[in-house]
Structure formats: structure tokens, C-alpha cells
Amino acid sequence: ATAPRAFAAVPLRAETGEPLLALGTIGLGRAAAVTTDLGGPWGGEWRRWNGTPRLLANVLSWLLRAPQAEQIAVRQEAAGTGWRLVVQATSAEGDYLDGRTLQAHLQRAEHPETTLPLHQRGPGTYEAGLPFRLMPSTLVVLEDRSDGEGRILARTRIGSTYPDEYRIRGPHQPVLEGIRRASGGRSLEARGSGLELRNKTPQGIRLWQGLAWVGLGLFLLDVTLTRTSRPTRHRPGVRSVE
Numbered sequence: 001a002t003a004p005r006a007f008a009a010v011p012l013r014a015e016t017g018e019p020l021l022a023l024g025t026i027g028l029g030r031a032a033a034v035t036t037d038l039g040g041p042w043g044g045e046w047r048r049w050n051g052t053p054r055l056l057a058n059v060l061s062w063l064l065r066a067p068q069a070e071q072i073a074v075r076q077e078a079a080g081t082g083w084r085l086v087v088q089a090t091s092a093e094g095d096y097l098d099g100r101t102l103q104a105h106l107q108r109a110e111h112p113e114t115t116l117p118l119h120q121r122g123p124g125t126y127e128a129g130l131p132f133r134l135m136p137s138t139l140v141v142l143e144d145r146s147d148g149e150g151r152i153l154a155r156t157r158i159g160s161t162y163p164d165e166y167r168i169r170g171p172h173q174p175v176l177e178g179i180r181r182a183s184g185g186r187s188l189e190a191r192g193s194g195l196e197l198r199n200k201t202p203q204g205i206r207l208w209q210g211l212a213w214v215g216l217g218l219f220l221l222d223v224t225l226t227r228t229s230r231p232t233r234h235r236p237g238v239r240s241v242e
Helices: 043-049 054-062 172-183 208-231
Strands: 009-013 018-025 027-035 071-079 080-089 102-107 114-117 119-122 125-129 140-145 151-158
Touching: 018 054, 018 151, 071 140, 071 151, 080 102, 080 151, 102 119, 114 125
Parallel strands: none
Antiparallel strands: 009 018, 018 027, 071 080, 080 125, 102 114, 102 140, 119 125, 140 151
16 A cells, blocks of 8 residues: 655545645655556546646646745643644744644554644644644644645654653542542541631731830830939039038
8 A cells, every 4th residue: 555754745545545646845845746647547537637737737836836934833732631732833024824724644653644623723823632642753744725735834743751641730639539548547628637727817916016015115214224323413512511
């Protein structure tokens, strides 16, 4: 059976699923592969089809057209227990590329190719949920079918280096509850555990009044001690009579 290369987009397939037309970029150039015999005995139906000239003209136009300098960023994001594919697309001038018909071709080792249509969720941002667990290396070929030509925008790889169960964030309540029951412990959410004391709103205590009275008392004590400890001065020429 004929199989396309990993980087190729397949806009045309036979009824049996085998590729008839594959498009892709190799280095700085473009390539197209037609797996049927257009000029031989097997191509009679192609020559009689009135859409063949237009199809071949579109393929040649795509091969000769210089690639556009879009800025494409492809990444994976966690979405609950699964993942989603997110694409951000801008033009060479930095403008958002909105209203595009994008689809991603995902290829994994020993798995058939999966095609996902992407839906726009924001300015220049498109996404699609991944219908399978992430493998260590998944090839993503991003295709723009806005003008019906199947133009390749980007190729990249996504993947996870370890299983999803190791990505659990936060406490795993079912596991903790099982440990509590097995050990005979008490849940912090039960009454009397002390947890309800933490949830009370703290009440402020006014200290300025007491401190003000203490300061006033210290001031009066200082004045009194100063006056009583000062030595008595005798005026000159005054004699004391006993």
C-alpha cells in the first residue's frame, strides 16, 4: 500500500483510503506526488473528468508560488484530563490571521494518521482537542485550506515524556480518603478537627487606648520624680534661724 511521508498533506484520497495526491515542503522548496497514471491506460477516467485541468493547474500554481511569511506557533495545553492543540497565527506584519480554515494532521508511530479541524477561539488563535493520549513524539502538520489549495503552514512535534497520571496537580482526594479510612484517621473537614477555627475571620484588638494611658502615667511619674529630686537652692544673704 502507498503511504504518504510524515510531513505531507493529503488533500485527495482513493475510496480505499490510499493517497492520490500528496503535497509538502522539503527544505525551502515544495513537492507534489500524484500516485495515479494520468497519461497511461489507468488514467482514462482522469482525462475524461472535466475537473482534471483545474486540479493540475492548482497543483502547479501551489508549486510555483513563493511561501508566505506567516508567523505560526503550535503548542499543546493541558485541558482537564486530556490535552488540546493550540495554534497562534499572525502575518509577517504582526496582524492576526482570522477566519482561516485550519486543520492539523497528527502522525504517531504505529498509528494511522489523524486529521483534526481547528476552531478559532480568539484573535489569531485556533484550537482542537486531542482525541488520544499524548505519545512521546507526535508529528503535527498544520494545513491551511482557506483557499482550497491545502497549503502547509508549519510542521512541529508535540508529546509527553511521561504518563498523564504523573501530571496530577494538587491533592488527590480519592487516594487520601482511602488512606484515611485504612488508617482510621479523621478528616480535617469533620467537626472538632480544629479546621473550623482557621476559617473564622480574625478580629482586631484595639491597643492604642491602653498604650495612651500607660504613656500618660509614665509622663506624670517622670515630672513628679524630676521635681522631688531637684536640690533646694538658698538665696545669698539669707540666714537661716533655728
